[in-house]
Amino acid sequence: MTPAKLADAVLAAAHALFSERGLDRAALPATTTVERPRNPEHGDYASTIALQLAKKIGLPPRELAAGLAEQLARTPGVKSVEIAGPGFLNVRLDPAAAGQLARVVVEAGREYGRSDVLAGQKVNLEFVSANPTGPVHLGHTRWAAVGDSLRRLLAAAGADVASEYYINDAGSQIDRFGRSVLAAAKGEPTPEDGYGGEYIADIARQVLAEHPAVLDLPGDEAEAVFRNEGYRLMLAEIKASLGRFAVDFDVWFSERGLHDSGAIEHALDTLRAQGHLYESEGALWLRTTDFGDDKDRVLIRGNGEKTYFAADAAYYINKRERGFEKCVYLLGADHHGYINRLRAIAACAGDDPDANIEILIGQLVNLVREGQPVRMSKRAGNVITLDELVDAVGTDAARYSLARSSTDSPLTLDIEVITRRSNDNPVFYVQYVGARTASVARNAAELGLTRGDAESFRPELLAHAKENELLKALGDYPAVVTAAAELRAPHRLAHYLEKDLAPAYHRFYDNCRILPMGDEEITDLHRARLWLNDATRTVIANGLELLGVSAPERM
RNA sequence: GCGCCCGUAGCUCAGCGGAUAGAGCAGGGGACUUCUAAUCCCAAGGCCGCAGGUUCGAAUCCUGCCGGGCGCGCCA
Numbered sequence: 001m002t003p004a005k006l007a008d009a010v011l012a013a014a015h016a017l018f019s020e021r022g023l024d025r026a027a028l029p030a031t032t033t034v035e036r037p038r039n040p041e042h043g044d045y046a047s048t049i050a051l052q053l054a055k056k057i058g059l060p061p062r063e064l065a066a067g068l069a070e071q072l073a074r075t076p077g078v079k080s081v082e083i084a085g086p087g088f089l090n091v092r093l094d095p096a097a098a099g100q101l102a103r104v105v106v107e108a109g110r111e112y113g114r115s116d117v118l119a120g121q122k123v124n125l126e127f128v129s130a131n132p133t134g135p136v137h138l139g140h141t142r143w144a145a146v147g148d149s150l151r152r153l154l155a156a157a158g159a160d161v162a163s164e165y166y167i168n169d170a171g172s173q174i175d176r177f178g179r180s181v182l183a184a185a186k187g188e189p190t191p192e193d194g195y196g197g198e199y200i201a202d203i204a205r206q207v208l209a210e211h212p213a214v215l216d217l218p219g220d221e222a223e224a225v226f227r228n229e230g231y232r233l234m235l236a237e238i239k240a241s242l243g244r245f246a247v248d249f250d251v252w253f254s255e256r257g258l259h260d261s262g263a264i265e266h267a268l269d270t271l272r273a274q275g276h277l278y279e280s281e282g283a284l285w286l287r288t289t290d291f292g293d294d295k296d297r298v299l300i301r302g303n304g305e306k307t308y309f310a311a312d313a314a315y316y317i318n319k320r321e322r323g324f325e326k327c328v329y330l331l332g333a334d335h336h337g338y339i340n341r342l343r344a345i346a347a348c349a350g351d352d353p354d355a356n357i358e359i360l361i362g363q364l365v366n367l368v369r370e371g372q373p374v375r376m377s378k379r380a381g382n383v384i385t386l387d388e389l390v391d392a393v394g395t396d397a398a399r400y401s402l403a404r405s406s407t408d409s410p411l412t413l414d415i416e417v418i419t420r421r422s423n424d425n426p427v428f429y430v431q432y433v434g435a436r437t438a439s440v441a442r443n444a445a446e447l448g449l450t451r452g453d454a455e456s457f458r459p460e461l462l463a464h465a466k467e468n469e470l471l472k473a474l475g476d477y478p479a480v481v482t483a484a485a486e487l488r489a490p491h492r493l494a495h496y497l498e499k500d501l502a503p504a505y506h507r508f509y510d511n512c513r514i515l516p517m518g519d520e521e522i523t524d525l526h527r528a529r530l531w532l533n534d535a536t537r538t539v540i541a542n543g544l545e546l547l548g549v550s551a552p553e554r555m
Numbered sequence: 556g557c558g559c560c561c562g563u564a565g566c567u568c569a570g571c572g573g574a575u576a577g578a579g580c581a582g583g584g585g586a587c588u589u590c591u592a593a594u595c596c597c598a599a600g601g602c603c604g605c606a607g608g609u610u611c612g613a614a615u616c617c618u619g620c621c622g623g624g625c626g627c628g629c630c631a
Contacts, residue, residue: 038575038576046573085574086611088573307629333559333624337625412567439590440590499569499578514590515590
């Protein structure tokens with residue numbers, strides 16, 4: 001019995017009761033859920049449906065609960081239903097029905113937790129999109145970790161999702177980058193508005209190695225070579241860094257491509273047709289103030305140049321024309337001023353900002369080193385790059401520690417702590433469960449203990465309190481995945497693995513001996529516990545996979 | 556000034572309108588002759604920033620205030 005099936009049974013009980021008593025079934029919700037009470041005295045699962053319905057139909061909640069309890073108690077697998085407090089329904093399951101979950105999980109394998117609740121949704125997820133003028137640094141990594149996990153979660157919930165990296169390869173930043181690389185190649189100091197840092201010199205050396213005669217070219221041509229080749233090398237480095245971080249984008253989208261393909265003119269046509277363009281002071285404007293922006297935005301400057309904002313608008317319209325009904329942007333708190341203007345772009349294009357565009361603002365990552373805040377800036381020499389972070393702590397620890405907290409809260413990463421590779425890193429705690437389950441499975445195989453076929457599995461033997469808790473934790477997993485996907489909150493998954501599943505397994509392990517000891521004969525209980533062990537292994541592996549973290553067999 | 560986010564145990568943070576608000580770390584006390592002690596158990600630690608409101612019920616929703624972070628370009 002899974003929580004989802006029990007919730008269905010609760011709803012079915014409500015339907016049965018309502019038709020029996022001639023109550024208005026329109027008052028019933030389309031779906032309902034059951035909760036897991038913290039207090040074990042409140043049963044295995046609890047429903048608040050009576051409390052929610054009481055007011056709608058004008059019956060006292062406890063009376064309604066009594067009727068529901070009577071119906072629900074007839075459900076196979078339900079052992080008892082009690083009414084508590086103002087009208088909670090506290091449900092206990094038969095141990096056999098509860099224990100069957102281990103089999104459900106093992107048999108589903110990698111599919112356990114995957115669903116189709118978001119089927120049919122075509123979602124575009126854009127994140128990182130760091131300028132290709134420097135390495136990916138710590139300021140981007142939170143989005144790399146969270147965004148990529150979100151992509152995996154949405155896919156697991158059945159959405160048709162594409163992750164995209166928008167490459168700002170047009171405009172003045174990339175020109176400054178080119179001039180900086182050229183200057184480095186000539187051994188000149190960094191231009192006033194240029195990029196410093198070691199990586200510029202590295203790139204200059206690589207360009208020189210591939211084009212030994214480049215400095216003999218006229219200044220403009222040489223600069224173009226350094227700009228284009230430098231850009232190519234920088235982008236390759238960015239892709240490699242993210243690849244090491246287990247982040248791979250479905251689409252690398254070039255801003256220059258928007259300019260070259262005429263997509264910007266096309267976007268202007270779309271916006272003009274919707275009636276939101278006007279000219280003023282020689283510039284072309286989008287009237288974003290019609291839709292909540294605090295000022296109108298320039299699309300084409302007085303000098304004829306298209307603004308970055310024009311490209312943003314064109315990119316959005318392009319995404320929509322590629323069939324994405326939901327365009328999700330993951331931005332740092334320093335970009336929250338973009339919310340209104342991005343939403344206004346959608347509205348000006350004739351879309352519904354509430355339905356077609358979703359902007360997630362996450363707070364910044366603060367770096368502390370020996371008590372001193374470290375300023376993160378691409379222009380400062382002293383930056384921590386993604387590569388350095390991965391070198392120091394590994395992809396697993398880095399991704400996990402970035403994904404495990406809510407993006408609404410600023411995250412303080414202490415360089416001293418995460419580079420110390422200390423044992424108190426929570427990712428090890430979760431991975432350790434997976435390693436333990438794998439170790440038990442190996443030892444079981446050596447002893448000749450196997451789960452046996454599904455028919456011989458005796459789920460009612462999994463009646464120990466710790467087994468029950470573990471089963472319930474395993475049962476929660478699918479709902480955790482869908483909630484994390486729908487709420488765009490990967491940290492919920494990490495939290496579940498770390499605070500719910502992992503401790504439940506350790507307590508089970510400590511209290512319930514899985515393998516036979518010494519000359520002990522193999523019993524059905526050993527086999528049943530092995531099912532539970534392997535089910536845990538499945539969920540740990542599936543969950544860590546969605547976080548982009550490995551689940552080692554040995555540690 | 557305006558806008559977004561945050562304020563929960565000493566520290567770092569979970570908490571989907573539900574029952575007695577949770578965890579990790581730090582500090583105190585325990586548990587390894589047999590499956591990985593990177594673990595587990597016990598005790599201790601709280602005006603959920605403050606004040607109102609909404610309702611059967613508020614850490615959660617609404618309003619105001621206080622404190623902190625970030626942002627408000629014909630920059631990218």
